Amino acid sequence: MTAQRDELNAVSDTADQRVVPGTERTIPEATVARLAIYLRALTGLAERGIGTVSSDSLATAAGVNSAKLRKDLSHLGSYGVRGVGYDVALLTDQIRSTLGLNENRAVALIGLGHLGQALAGYAGFASRGFRISALIDADPAMVGDRLRGLIIQHVDALEQVVRSENIAIAVIAVPVNAAQDVCDRLVAAGVTSILNFAPTVLNVPSHVDVRKVDLAAELQILSFHDNRKGARQDFAPASVARVGAVGSRLTTTDSMVAAT
Amino acid sequence: MTAQRDELNAVSDTADQRVVPGTERTIPEATVARLAIYLRALTGLAERGIGTVSSDSLATAAGVNSAKLRKDLSHLGSYGVRGVGYDVALLTDQIRSTLGLNENRAVALIGLGHLGQALAGYAGFASRGFRISALIDADPAMVGDRLRGLIIQHVDALEQVVRSENIAIAVIAVPVNAAQDVCDRLVAAGVTSILNFAPTVLNVPSHVDVRKVDLAAELQILSFHDNRKGARQDFAPASVARVGAVGSRLTTTDSMVAAT
DNA sequence: TCGATTTTGTGAATGCCTTCACAAGGGCGT
DNA sequence: ACGCCCTTGTGAAGGCATTCACAAAATCGA
Ligand SMILES: NC(=O)c1ccc[n+]([C@@H]2O[C@H](COP(=O)([O-])OP(=O)(O)OC[C@H]3O[C@@H](n4cnc5c(N)ncnc54)[C@H](O)[C@@H]3O)[C@@H](O)[C@H]2O)c1
Ligand SMILES: NC(=O)c1ccc[n+]([C@@H]2O[C@H](COP(=O)([O-])OP(=O)(O)OC[C@H]3O[C@@H](n4cnc5c(N)ncnc54)[C@H](O)[C@@H]3O)[C@@H](O)[C@H]2O)c1
Numbered sequence A, B: 001m002t003a004q005r006d007e008l009n010a011v012s013d014t015a016d017q018r019v020v021p022g023t024e025r026t027i028p029e030a031t032v033a034r035l036a037i038y039l040r041a042l043t044g045l046a047e048r049g050i051g052t053v054s055s056d057s058l059a060t061a062a063g064v065n066s067a068k069l070r071k072d073l074s075h076l077g078s079y080g081v082r083g084v085g086y087d088v089a090l091l092t093d094q095i096r097s098t099l100g101l102n103e104n105r106a107v108a109l110i111g112l113g114h115l116g117q118a119l120a121g122y123a124g125f126a127s128r129g130f131r132i133s134a135l136i137d138a139d140p141a142m143v144g145d146r147l148r149g150l151i152i153q154h155v156d157a158l159e160q161v162v163r164s165e166n167i168a169i170a171v172i173a174v175p176v177n178a179a180q181d182v183c184d185r186l187v188a189a190g191v192t193s194i195l196n197f198a199p200t201v202l203n204v205p206s207h208v209d210v211r212k213v214d215l216a217a218e219l220q221i222l223s224f225h226d227n228r229k230g231a232r233q234d235f236a237p238a239s240v241a242r243v244g245a246v247g248s249r250l251t252t253t254d255s256m257v258a259a260t
Numbered sequence C: 001t002c003g004a005t006t007t008t009g010t011g012a013a014t015g016c017c018t019t020c021a022c023a024a025g026g027g028c029g030t
Numbered sequence D: 001a002c003g004c005c006c007t008t009g010t011g012a013a014g015g016c017a018t019t020c021a022c023a024a025a026a027t028c029g030a
Helices: A029-047 A055-062 A066-074 A089-101 A114-120 A155-164 A176-188 A213-232 B029-047 B055-062 B064-075 B088-098 B112-121 B155-166 B174-186 B214-230
Strands: A086-088 A107-108 A130-137 A148-153 A169-172 A194-198 A209-212 A255-259 B084-085 B103-111 B128-135 B151-156 B171-172 B194-195 B209-212 B250-255
Touching: A029 A066, A029 A089, A029 B214, A055 A086, A086 A089, A089 B214, A107 A114, A107 A155, A107 A176, A107 B214, A114 A130, A114 B112, A114 B250, A130 A155, A130 B214, A148 A155, A155 A176, A169 A176, A169 B214, A176 A194, A194 B214, A209 B214, A213 B029, A213 B103, A213 B128, A213 B171, A213 B194, A213 B209, B029 B055, B029 B064, B029 B088, B055 B064, B055 B084, B055 B214, B084 B088, B103 B112, B103 B155, B103 B174, B112 B128, B128 B155, B151 B155, B155 B174, B171 B174, B174 B194
Parallel strands: A107 A130, A107 A169, A130 A148, A169 A194, A194 A209, A209 B250, B103 B128, B103 B171, B128 B151, B171 B194, B194 B209
Antiparallel strands: A255 B250
16 A cells, blocks of 8 residues: 555665675665655654664664564664664664665656645655655746745756756656656656655656555545445444454555556 | 554454455455555556456555455455456446445545645545545634635634534644543544554554554555665676666555554 | 358466564673 | 664565366256
8 A cells, every 4th residue: 555555676686795795785665665764763762862762662663563563674784782672863864774764865846736835835845855846836836936946847848957956756647638748757867766646647657656646546545444444334323433343454555556 | 564554453243244245254354444446546547448357457456466456356246247357437436335435435534734734625535436525624714714625714613614514534744742631532522533644653542443544654564665675785886787686566555454 | 051260268388576473693691 | 893672674474366277057949
């Protein structure tokens, strides 16, 4: 769901990487999505000076159940100590390394309208392993402006900018009718991962990963459940706390997913 | 990947709603998340004057496979015609009704910083069944300002505003350290569905639904796959199109998910 | 009227994810 | 040193979700 969910995995991973000693193993998609959540929970614990956590407390902090957490972590290897728990710093490193966050990753942001400007200023990217390295827009009135220390480049220079900075990840925040075009150019320039805010299905070759964020869809899913709740109670007073109707949910990237 | 996924369903739905004739049936969570996508695809078709679609074309437009689409739609009832396809207008209505979008739903938006202002101006909400009915912030410098036809209210009046407008859905766009507090107040005021942008796990009673949008997590999931791709190719020239490495993905609210 | 053709709706099969439940492992107190 | 107690790591079971594959339905042309 949440989120959107995942699909079509064209990989025929069977059994050939058993030989590798280190971090090479197939990790379930659902697990990957949760690693990011664990990472944030761990950061919070570290800030509070906590050096060790049990699967139970970490699971609570991350909002999942502890069996799931342990199973998830077991895919990375065996980094817990029985009877004790997990070392916060060590586990943090392991997850960061699994997610490929050891050095900051360069990100291009295309489209600096309302949403794009909010994203450009979002501190949560930098603090979680990403560096916005290119700002691109089509509006001549905007090009050349400095925003957060970067100069906005014209979309005509997209390929050149992406190539010269060796950018693999891009965020699309342009109007829906420009999205596929921008996407094609990004892919041609070598981008292999795209986060898409435009409400449209992007067509990409199979080596490119697309995740989308669809806010209206999120609200519609909430609407569905809300609708059900209301129906089931046939109009009890609105302010009465209703108990045990439907378990609450959180998205995961699960915001869920679809494939091409 | 997506997106995140969903969890803990506390409902003990067994077999008591079979009796109801109409739209009452248990619909899988994964299906609900996709209905929103189908709805957008249908809107696009209608705009292009198309009156009928086969499951194949609609599936393509929505980026899923046709068997899945048909199975999904079969949960709503039997609205297709064999040998012909689905009537675009009829199917649109059915999905809208299933999602509870027959009349616009009122939404409160809390936090009008960078992100909140972008959201307040987002046309995609209004066009897809939602009406932002309340803008709320804590900053006195902002309160009283008019934004998109609405006056920004002080957070002290939150309960009053939510109750008087009978708002069931809220969007949280406040800093992370204010999020739980705002959430508690919303719940106390009768809100039962929350879309959360603050990067934190919200604690809510079981009758409240929370979905979260976590942009850093989305990027981290992309980073994971990107990392894998790179490793597997041991540094082929960056601009060469690589074929068949990993199937591309789109989120679903699936944005993955966790439960409380 | 009837058969050819198209496309839906759905049982059955498969696979992925979650949850259970417990044996194995490790620290710590005595 | 030893045994107690706590917590991990993981087989096994159960539940959802996706995909397959085909019979049933409906149109259309002859
Ligand atoms: N505003 C929101 O809160 C919000 C929420 C969810 C999704 N979205 C989606 O995000 C996208 C952007 O939304 P917005 O509100 O920021 O729109 P906006 O109109 O404010 O900004 C769009 C920006 O993209 C630029 N642009 C247009 N064509 C371009 C091109 N070919 N190449 C590069 N830049 C180009 C424009 O110059 C403009 O600066 C839209 O697709 C919208 O549906 C927005
Ligand atoms: N900016 C982004 O692109 C972005 C992206 C993803 C997530 N987020 C998250 O969204 C939230 C908002 O981000 P932002 O960039 O808009 O921050 P911001 O600081 O620009 O805006 C926060 C707003 O919330 C208001 N506020 C603070 N406490 C409040 C309270 N108790 N009640 C009501 N209003 C209150 C502030 O007055 C301010 O207007 C943050 O949690 C951030 O992590 C932001």
